[in-house]
Amino acid sequence: MKKLLCLAALFGASLLQAEAQGQAAKKTLSHDVYDSWNALGGDELSRNGQYVLYSINPQEGDGALHIRNLQRNATSTYSRGTKASFSTDSRYAVFQIKPEHDKVRALKLKKKKGDDLPKDSLAIVKLEDMSVVKLPRVKSYKLPKEGSGWLAYHLEKPLPEKKEDKKTEAAEGEAKAEAKKPALKPNKDAKGTDLVLRNLSTGQEHRFPRVVDYIFSEQGNMLYFVKDELDSLHRAGVFAFNTAELKELPIDTGLVTYKGISTDKVGNQLAYVATADTLKADIRYFSLNYWNTKDRKKQVLADTVAKGMPQNWMVSEHGSLNFSEDGKRLFFGTFPRPVRYEKDTTQLEEDKVSLDIWTYKDPLIQPMQLKQNDRTLKRSFLAMYDLRGGKMQQLATLEMPDVYLDANKTGDVALGVSDEKYKITIGYDTPTRKDAFLIDLKKGTVKQVLTESRGNPRLSPMGKYVYWYEPLDSSWHVLGTKGGASLNLTKKAAVPFYEEDNDMPMLPGSYGLAGWVEGDSHLLVYDRHDIWQLDPTGKKAAVNLTDTYGRQNNLRLRYEKLDPEEKFIPANAELVLAGFNYETKAAGYYKDYVGRSAQPQPLISSDHAYTSLSKAQNSNRVTFRRGDYRNYNDLYTSDLSFAKVDKLTDSNPQTAEYKWGTVELVDWKSTDGIPLQGLLYKPENFNPNKKYPMMVYFYERSSDGIHNHRVPAPSASVINIPLFVSNDYLVFVPDIVYQDGYPGESAMDCIIPGVQMLVQQGFVDEKNMALQGQSWGGYQIAYMVTRTHLFKAAMAGAPVSNMTSAYGGIRWGTGLSRQFQYERTQSRIGGTLWEKPMQFIENSPLFFADRVKTPLLIMHNDNDGAVPWYQGIEYFMALRRLNKPVWMLVYNGEEHNLMERKNRKDLSVRMSQFFDHYLKGAPAPVWMEQGVPSVVKGKNYGLELVAEPEVAGEAKE
Known part of the structure; x- marks a missing residue:
């Protein structure tokens, strides 16, 4: 017996030793692994549910498509x-094949570009036997939306022919014959290339030259395309090809530009806009044109002199063309004729004055106008042409620019919405006020039905109701389009429909809606937990469709729209609901019904994140993504019962080779006694008796994302959590709740008690903790280091440091005044600078820069469109003058968050160097110790280390 016990003990010790060795063999994540980490995307189910395709691509390099x-x-x-x-x-899968990444890169190093670079190919896979046909130099392809059997693909320009040293006699004869023909003036701006129509079953092809645009009808019975002008004998035009008759039909030729081709659902009607004006014309006058397969005659439906066209208006070349579902109406865009300004040929370009004139009467401030110039120039206003009655009707106007139609565009009423009267308040009055109007599409009359609503009025799918959530009373409202008073549908319901967690000094928004039930019979909206069925007639009380199951089980239940073309929810639909448990953070799917009372039935639930649920159109086969912190969000499949789930992909098997760590939910209370949650990420083989350096990263609330997978990737602005955890850091991500007027203090009141709670557990090295955050998180860090010396180092990305100067600034990315942010949204001051001057000052780190002792790394880029670059400069200059340890990284031309991968890689390395130096005693890099003079910019990056490692915890201040 003793011998057996000894053997068992030895065997157990061997297992432990083997497990420890296996764990020790795991690698630590480093910055050089990013490029090989894969992303799953582009997944699609075939309509019969028998096939699925998806791509797995590395962050940089060549990936692969899988069928x-x-x-x-x-x-x-x-x-x-x-x-x-x-x-x-x-029966078929079609896809493009990109050129090899390394080959393209090598050519770019040789300064090759444009047509000198390799182009995509096209592959056609016959799914029955997986045979493949490949076609070179294809820039795009299209399949009919509903029909089958045809494929159209558009070729790149042909490669130039190689010059022959000697011409054959035949070639010389042809050249002489061509020389005798009249010379044609070629169009140097011609961009058209060959379009090929291919029969997928037979492989038979039809080729059309000089094509610049093309579309299929839904069923594929017609292919329409636009040809570019080559010369006087080969004019631009619109053409059709009947795939049943195999005949090409010229529709319209001889004009300079044709664009916007659009067909009706059946494919027998075509609309397009065209002009005879050249590209050099100051104003190009387009006409709306129409053709059908019955008459086969082109008609001009609208131009500048058409009946119904507003005076001095014209057809827009930028408006989208759409037929109604029944093909009886055509919707297009118009706009006011631009003012023609004569060119001053007496003035030199350098003598022209360039200025912006700001006035208090402008509806939009100049930066917004400038930012929206292109949109303004391309703006179009919705108009309708009745194809049966032969009549044009202008719907949208300058005073009422936004018009919404019913789902099929067949109803006799439209909804106009306008904030034009209130635009001058944009930037401080939010949500923006709006007026709403009903437009009678038969009579042409307009009636105002809403004034100064804070909601977003919309039209129900059948056009029977106007509906909106009204922030002023936190209720859902409807208004019948055939008359009657506005009805509050949720006033008497026993639960709130506003966002209960809203902690901004503004009217809270709604939880959203699932949609309308067939026939506009009911509106389905959300509360915090459940789905409610609202009777738009107001005759029946609101009904909890999910029978309070969500509230009883602390769940959030939301409708999953499995048909992307769905316009309304069927009256007796079986619903799939996404469920999320607020307490445990488990997620999954549930089943419920419209039209009958029954509690939701759990289908699948686990401690994972579930996303991207998709269903085959003609099958119960579904795919979805599932993952957690340790496991990538791979693709799974099942049927709608979810009884048997199969994993389809293993996108990143290399994850098992690396130290990854774990994540857990932690609870504590704020200084004010408010219960809070946060996420604690622990290193692999966490030892509670060991002390670990800790990074504290935060924004607002993140605990619901406990099961989110985080991929090792170069950072756009914040720490990559798996990288730091793999390198033996703890990472704490606390939730924050805010009090109006005290955003900085609120962050302190929530974060510091959470940190202290973790320190008390004994495994945090309280002498080596750091802060990191970006934007709003960057502001909170800039504030916190003026109030506490608890942290060894901090990194603040794009921080607001001076609310008094930031308040009057511009968000250059949108041209919007920053005032709204401080008064009503994220900055949460709750008033103007002149109403609450002390709160602006008290929440501004700049005014307390002398209190900072924490070494601070700032990133603030010179093309930041969200937080003005000078905010980082103000803080840096103050800390520099005070001789505080501060660095600022400015990536030239970069935005609020880094966009270019090379810059993301660089930032990731510098953040690691900064925190490793202060929290682990690693050597400082050259850029921290000596800086990088501007004369060596782009030549020496200063990433080399300059000192021997110091003892952990004793890095110099």
Whole structure:
């Protein structure tokens, strides 16, 4: 017996030793692993549910497209496949093949660009036997939305022919014959290339030259395309090809520009805009044109002199063309004719004055106007042409620019919405006020039905009701389009429909809506937990569709729209609901019904994040993503019962080779006694008896994302959590709640008690803790280091440091005044600078810069469109003058968050160097110790280390 016990003990010790060795063999995440980490995307189910395709691509380099036969459990892989689609009959998959990444990079190093670079190819896969046809130099392709059997693909310009040293006699004869023909003036601006129509079954192809645009009808019975002008014998025009008759039909030729081609649902009607004006014309006058397969005659439906066209208005070349579902109406865009300004040929360009004139009467301030110039120049106003009655009707106007139609565009009423009278208040009055109008599409009359609503009025799918959530009374409202008073549908319900967690000094928004039930019979909206069924007639009280199941079980239940083309929810629909448990953070899917009372039935639930649920159109087959902190959000499949779930992808198997760590939910109370939650990420093989350096990262609230997977990737602005955890850091992500007027103090009241709670548990090295955050998080850090010396180092990305100067500034990305942010939204001051001057000052780190002792790294880029760059400069200059340890990284031309991958990689390395130096005693890099003079910019990056490692916890201040 003793011998057995000894053997068991030895065996157990061996297992422990083997496990420890296995764990020790795991690698630490480093900055050089980013490029190989993969992303899953582009997944699509075939309509019959038998096939699924998806791409797995590294962050940098060549990926692959995978097509899986779900019946045979067999997968075919295609290198560099992208932009993939199934044919509607589920017989073919079509995709483009990108050129090799390294080959393109090598050519770019040789300064090659444009047509000198390799182009995409096209692949057609016959799913029955997985045979492949590949076609070179294809820039785009299209499949019919509903029909099958046809594919259209658009070719790149042909490669230039190689010059031959000697011409054959035949070639010389042809050249002489061509020389005798009249010379044609070629169009140097011609951009058209060959379009090819291919029969997928037979492989037969039809080729059309000089094409610049093309569309299929929904069923694929017609292919419409626009040709560019080559010369006087080959004019621009619009053409049709009947795929049943295999005939090309010229529709309209001879004008300079044709664009905006659009067809009706059946494919027998075509609309487009065209002009005879050249590209050099100051004003190009377009006409709205129409053609159908019955008459086969082009008609001009609208131009500047058309009946119904407002005076001095014209057809817009930028408006979208749309037929109604029944093909009886055509909707298009118009706009006021631009003012023609004569060119001053007596003035030199350098003598012209360039200035912006700001006036207090402008509806929009100049920066917003400038930012929206392109949109303003391309703006169009909705108009309608009745194809049966032969009449044009202008719907949108300058005073009422936004018009909404019913789902099928067949109803006799439209909804106009306007904030034009209130635009001058944009920037401080939020949500913006709006007026709403009902437009009678038969009589042409307009009636105002809402004044100064704070909501966003919309039209129900059948056009029977106007509906909106009104922030002023936190209720859902409807208004019948055929008359009657506005009805408050949720006033008598026993639960709130406003966002209960809203902690900004503004009217709270709603929880949203699931949609309308068939026939506009009911509106389905959300409270915090459940779905409510509202009777738009007001005759029946609001009904909890999910039978309070969400509230009883502390769940959030939300409708999953499985048909992307769905316009309304069927009257007897079986619903799939996404569920999330507020307490445990578990997620999954539930089943419920419209039209009958029954509690939701759990289908699947686990400690994961569930996303991207998709259903095959003609099958109960579904796919979805599932993952957690340790496991990538891979693709899974099941049927709608979710009884048997199969994993389809393993996108990042290398994850198992690295130290990853764990995440857990932690609870504490703020200084004011408010219960809070946060996330604590712990290193692999966490030892509670060991002390770890700790990073504290935050924004507002993050605890609901406990199961979110975080991929190792170069940072746009914040720490990459898996990287730091793998390098033996604790990472704490606390939730924050705010009090109006005290955003900085609120952050302190929530974060510091959470940190102290963790320190008391004994595994945090309280002498080596740091803060990191970006934007709003960056502001809170800039504030906190003026109030506490608890942290060894801090990094603040794009922080507001002076609310008094930031308040009067501009968000250059949108041209919007920053005032709204401080008065009503994220900054939460709750009043103007002149109403609450002391709160602006007290919440501004700049005024207390002399109190800072924490070494601070700032990133603030010179093209930041959200937080003015000078905010970082103000703080840096104050700390520099006070001789505080401060650095500022300014990535030239970069935005609020870094966009270019090279810059993200650089920032990631510098953040690691900064925090490793202060929290682990690692050597400081050159850029921290000596700086990088501007004369060596771009040549020496200062990333080299300059000192021997110091003892942990004794890095110099």
